[in-house]
Amino acid sequence: MLTPVTDADQAEVVVGVDTHKDCHVAVAISMLGVVLGTGSFPASAAGYEELLRWARTTGQVKRVGVEGTGSYGAGLTRALRAAGVEVLEVNRPNRALRRRRGKTDAVDAEAAARAVLSGEAAVVPKNGDGPVEAIRVLKIAKDSANKARVQAVNQLRSVLVNASSRVREPLEHLSLPQLIVRCSAGNSTGLGPAETAVVHTIGRLARRVQYLDAEIKDALKQMTSLIQQMAPDLLQVQGIGPDSAAALLIVAGDNPERLRGEASFAALCGTSPVEASSGKTRRRRLSRGGNRQANAALFRAVLSRLRWDPTTQKYLQRRTAEGLSKREIIRCLKRYLARTVFKILRASLPLPNTT
Template identity: 60%
Template sequence: MLTGRATAAAKTSDGPVEMLRLFKLAKGSAIKSRTQAINQLKSVLVSADTTLRESLAGLSNPHLFKRCAELDAQHASGPAGAARHTLRLLARRIRHLTEEIDDLNKRIAEAVEVSTPGLLEVRGVGPDSAAALLISAGDNPERLVSEASFAALCGTSPVEASSGKTQRRRLNRGGDRQANAALYRIVLSRLRWDDRSRDYLRRRLAEGKTRREIIRCLKRYVAREIYRLIVPTRAPTDQTGPTPVAV
């Protein structure tokens, strides 16, 4: 603020959450590269010579990549030899990227446990979803003054959409969309495996709510639950002074 009275605290990136962000960045890049390599391998295989193509037909992806990585290209020449060499290179690249992704998955899970012990024990929360939520909160989640501010940060706070006699709220299109997507995945998992969530769905459907509205409500509940884990317990706020707000 121009008056110099701003009390907002900026998100910091000097701890385990920053490690998570970097690991997620590397993992996303590796997944993209592996997908590209898989598509290229199958494209080369389509135009390969008939003998090679038939010898690899019907194999599952893991077996296909293993066979391609073991191809002998030294005794073949011309386009057939080039195809064998290319398939071997691509298969070995896929294997290397898979090992890289597995290593990053392990590092992400470890970093989540260091940052917020017990978060991965919450029903429906996996390493990727946990990482997205922690990255949104930053290394100083205490700057979030309430669970409502965390919900707004994740784009799960309700937006008034009432008109006339119709009272309703709609989805929030703002906030951190990666964190919002993580909450969505958690809710979908719970709707499949958690009895309480499924009972809630049936009850609200009977009340006339749409499935989209119910998922919005459930995301809000999950955001509250996650907030209580990632933000340290607060002492009562001193009402005599200014209250900081999150940015």
């Protein structure tokens, strides 16, 4: 039930939205925490406009908390930003609170609004409409094709294991590229039914691998072109290639001004130290949160630098002499590399120049 609000009483309100595939449920609350109304709106462009009009009948809408800004709420987030409304990303409700109050869409939307009102929700979501979003989508396609390629190669090899000697032995000592070429042009003349089926099967799998190779190459070419346009210096860092650079750019997003500083970027990469002290013990550990793909990219880069970079090798020797384990040294190097990457991104992208 919507509480009527006159023009003279137009005070600021906070709106929380629980997003779904087909509809979004919104709850508006006053600055004192009073629920002013609840509404359900279709997840479409017309529904976004209807939601905003409804919210403005309850008061001045300046902040909206949205669940799932990177999935079902992405379209709503863009629509609200285009209307000049500040959008904040809201995590799912607290589990203890959910057990006490139950779960409905209205309850989740109200929890989102109260998270914004209390200041608990302060994360600015990514825009999702720029070149970084294009890189993210291309990387999804490339990673999927790479996974399918590995599966096809494994299936090809497993079929050859049980094949007859007339089919298997001529292919045993070939390298993988040679094996793919030979199998793709297989000849089943003079073979029995089972052997013919094997030749046709490995031919299909080999041609599938060739198709996926072309798809991976094309996606990688497009990704590299976008990265070179946005942050070419990132590809000059030893140990960072197109895949790793894409993962690090995806963390920053198309609106990197939401990052408060290099410590914030390190936290998003899961390389920031976290207090783990207890009693008489005083120590720190690395955060286990953050974007795990970006964390893996930094880890791969550090391993590459440990093998090929003389400066990093000297650092390893010095820190080992100080009593640190190799695992702890790698953690320090990941933190250092995250700081280096942030400086490059700040020079390439419109990041805030904060201390």
